[in-house]
Amino acid sequence: MSSALASLPDYLEEEILLNPENREFPPFDLVNLLSTVFEPTEGCRVCILTDFDEPAELIKDFNFLKQDGFPVQKKAHEAFYEALHGGAMKALGMHGGEMFAYRCTHGSNLDLADEVWNTEGRQLSLDQDIYSKYDIVLCISTFSATAPLTAKCKEFGFRGATLHGLNDIILSSGLAVNYDEVSADAERIRLAMTKADSMEIDFALEDGRILTAWLGLSQQEAQKSHGLCKGKTPDVANLPAGEVYFVPDDARGHFPMKYEDGTLGVLTVEDRNIIKSELIEGNQATIDEHNARLADDPMTGTLGELGFGTQVLPVSGADIQDEKVLGTCHLATGRDDHLGGDIVPDMFKKHENSTHDDILFAPHKTPNFNIQEVRMNRGDQQEVIIENFRPSRYIMDALASDRG
Known part of the structure; x- marks a missing residue:
């Protein structure tokens, strides 16, 4: 190995490149992730978006947690919603932490309908109640919403992240790295x-x-x-x-x-x-x-x-x-x-x-x-x-x- 290549970090060594499953990662830490990605976070109002075919019924009182299925949405609740309210928002100087649901698009990067529902089952507007009221929007969904949210962030001025398909492997590796x-x-x-x-x-x-x-x-x-x-x-x-x-x-x-x-x-x-x-x-x-x-x-x-x-x-x-x-x-x-x-x-x-x-x-x-x-x-x-x-x-x- 040349002197230049010898300076590469451990995760770029040939053995790890050939067997990336052997790479070691630190435990997932939402505070570290959000502070790195969104610096600064102090004073920011944050929310979580997710998707269902029947959003009004399933997001109300977190009814989806009582039913079979919905692995992405349950992981969003466990790793993000609970963590935000369990101390992450306080550590980051953030406010809010609400979770909302929109109707599933069933297609990658399709535009979202404006209707969205809160955990009380009340219908709201993405434009009027989410994009214009929150500084950071975390969209953890079944299908990617990167394209529509990119267009909306330019219109309304928020920052955000899309994390469709979230699972345990992603949490313990792709979201545990230093960004x-x-x-x-x-x-x-x-x-x-x-x-x-x-x-x-x-x-x-x-x-x-x-x-x-x-x-x-x-x-x-x-x-x-x-x-x-x-x-x-x-x-x-x-x-x-x-x-x-x-x-x-x-x-x-x-x-x-x-x-x-x-x-x-x-x-x-x-x-x-x-x-x-x-x-x-x-x-x-x-x-x-x-x-x-x-x-x-x-x-x-x-x-x-x-x-x-x-x-x-x-x-x-x-x-x-x-x-x-x-x-x-x-x-x-x-x-x-x-x-x-x-x-x-x-x-x-x-x-x-x-x-x-x-x-x-x-x-x-x-x-x-x-x-x-x-x-x-x-x-x-x-x-x-x-x-x-x-x-x-x-x-x-x-x-x-x-x-x-």
Whole structure:
């Protein structure tokens, strides 16, 4: 190991990179998390948002706690609501701590209806009673609300965090880290990749085929999801964080897709849009359904993001954390206005289509194919970014830069 790489922290050692489940984390501490992410917190009024299909009934008197199911909402109550009222708000100089519920959107990053209910079962307005009255909004939900809350924070001036899919693994790992360190590592990788002309991804399939997707980036400034909302500037963090991302303005080629039912397909991309899916194995009806959706509303196949994980974390079973793992990458289709892109909800044929859907490529998620290589092109420079789901030497050198 070079002297530079020797200065890397323990969590970036090769043994931990190969077995991230062996990384040791401190116990989850809500005070540490909120004080780091939202400094300053003194005087801030905080609340928790969550989602149900029947919010009025289930949030009233915390009725959901008495029923089976609702693991995310129960974890929000246990780890955030109870902790806030158990001393965290006092330690942070915060006020409020109320919990509210809105109607579940059943889609990633769909706009929220304005109706929201408090724990007395009374209907309120998100605009009039939440966004305009609270300084910090913590949205712990089934489906991501990052895009709509990002738009609302700019309108109303609050700060916030979205933590959809919260579970015990995320609490004990992705939310137990030091976000000042996460931010610094994300910035090191961002600087190593920013102003890229393009990225090329080679996917190796089990049948021996190599599929290549090319994404045009036009020397744009790379962005980072790093988990910090310090100061008073309106912003929404997506937690767990740890990602460098681009909004592609062009794309072509092919990449594999593993559908929810396990079906594998090959997607063809032209002019940044997925134009068709072809079956590799599994259910032809799943492929037909996707193709019908593309034909009915082509915007659902527009690529809106290319992201790279920057943290060393164990697999949580929830993409919100698993897409932040170093050595993985993801594409996303649909709206990207919350990322600074040009795809907005009004461009879709139906409201329910205006989602932002991540397609994660990771060993546990897509064991049927391998990311053989990701290459960055920047002027005359070409650098390998990922090799076989592992960060390249170029990325490890970037992580070692300016340390000790």
